[in-house]
Amino acid sequence: MVTIRRTSTAHWEGDLETGSGHIGVGRTDLDLPFSLKTRMGGEPSTNPEELLASALSGCYSMSLANELAGNGTPATRITSTSTVHLVQGPDGFGIPTVDLEVAAQVDGVDDDAFQRIATTAHEGCPVSRLFRADVRLTARLVAP
Template identity: 45%
Template sequence: MKRNGSAIWQGDLKTGKGRLSTQSGVLSEAQYGFNTRFEDGPGTNPEELIGAAHAGCFSMALSNVLGEQGLTADRIETTATVTLDKAEGGFAITAVHLEVTATIPGTDDATFQKAAETAKVNCPVSKLLTAEVSMTATLA
């Protein structure tokens, strides 16, 4: 299975503008640029897209791990915070922190923590990222 996203960039780094699109069409020429990445301009940026992808992937992975244990979550809510830091030679994504809160009938915190850790390690997006991936898991 292959999926794709695409970008078009026009201009220099600080004043240029870009557009991002996805194969599914969910994103269709979504605006991004220096001001959306390093300031508070309207539009998106690669880091928040990585965060959304990681949060979605992790939530599905956790659902799978729970299902293997005969458990079904009523709700899994995940936020992935992606850190972009100035590094030698430019910028680097240095960390991702997963904040997950789940409502899972019939389980306890120890079971949930183990399932969340297994999902974090085995989520395909976690495997892709070379940055440190940390997590806070809360059973609601």
């Protein structure tokens, strides 16, 4: 069994309303600021839901490319767009729905075959599976 671990870190200071933070993305120098205003409003930057959507779009595109190549019909271009729905309900905020749309330019495949391949790619995509994952929490209190 192969296990690959990838890590990103978020740092937050202050309360929810006035605080802010930075998300460090993996092994890159990418450091993205985020706050309640970037999550709920229109301020430029990012938020956890956009990062989830980005992860799903990228992973699904790779999964679909692999399935199409395995079918002998490699894609010329794949564009995947994910929309994460953050909804406030009686028990607080949740993500009940994620929309995943894909447009692919592929020679030699009809729509029925493409739909089947697209579904197989979705079922095999690790990030698609994440939305069904058992999230294990480890909480550690650090002394000031």
